[in-house]
Amino acid sequence: MPTRRPTHNLRALYASRRARATSLADGPGFLYTFVDRGRYWKLGMTSNFERRKAQWDNECPCAHRRWLPPIRVTRRRRAESLAHLLLEMRSMDRPKRYCAHCRRTHIEIFVFRGNWNRTWRIVIRPLLLRVAVQMFSRLDAHTDVSRHPDTSDNIDIQVSRPQ
Numbered sequence: 001m002p003t004r005r006p007t008h009n010l011r012a013l014y015a016s017r018r019a020r021a022t023s024l025a026d027g028p029g030f031l032y033t034f035v036d037r038g039r040y041w042k043l044g045m046t047s048n049f050e051r052r053k054a055q056w057d058n059e060c061p062c063a064h065r066r067w068l069p070p071i072r073v074t075r076r077r078r079a080e081s082l083a084h085l086l087l088e089m090r091s092m093d094r095p096k097r098y099c100a101h102c103r104r105t106h107i108e109i110f111v112f113r114g115n116w117n118r119t120w121r122i123v124i125r126p127l128l129l130r131v132a133v134q135m136f137s138r139l140d141a142h143t144d145v146s147r148h149p150d151t152s153d154n155i156d157i158q159v160s161r162p163q
């Protein structure tokens, strides 16, 4: 079932989430990424990458899964939330996918066409690094966003069109 939302909705969501103050429950960790069959990309967050990776491979064993290097972030929940929206903007689709390996339906799966290695290098890795770096920006909301209207969001959105 396709569930990619329209770009204008994603832009509005991104702006409001970027402006939202960080949860006290948030903290450092990693964004992790894997791709199934070179086409279905999963992005998640964890405080312990090796444990999360082992958990995935144990609970949903899949021979076609390829793990990419995790990216360290200072606030993992916020980073994941923003990265999901940016990925969705650039993806072909965000299907809910029934999984024959674990017999569950996976969510937050993003479809990208073309060579997976190129997708990682050209699209996804730069996008995740940008989110990771944003955490250090004084423009990023910590407690009171109203003092720091952020115009850099427009840049994100303009380059986030599917190609």
Ligand SMILES: [Zn+2]
Pocket (backbone or CB within 6 Å): 059, 060, 099, 100, 101, 102, 103, 104, 106
């Ligand atoms: Zn599965």
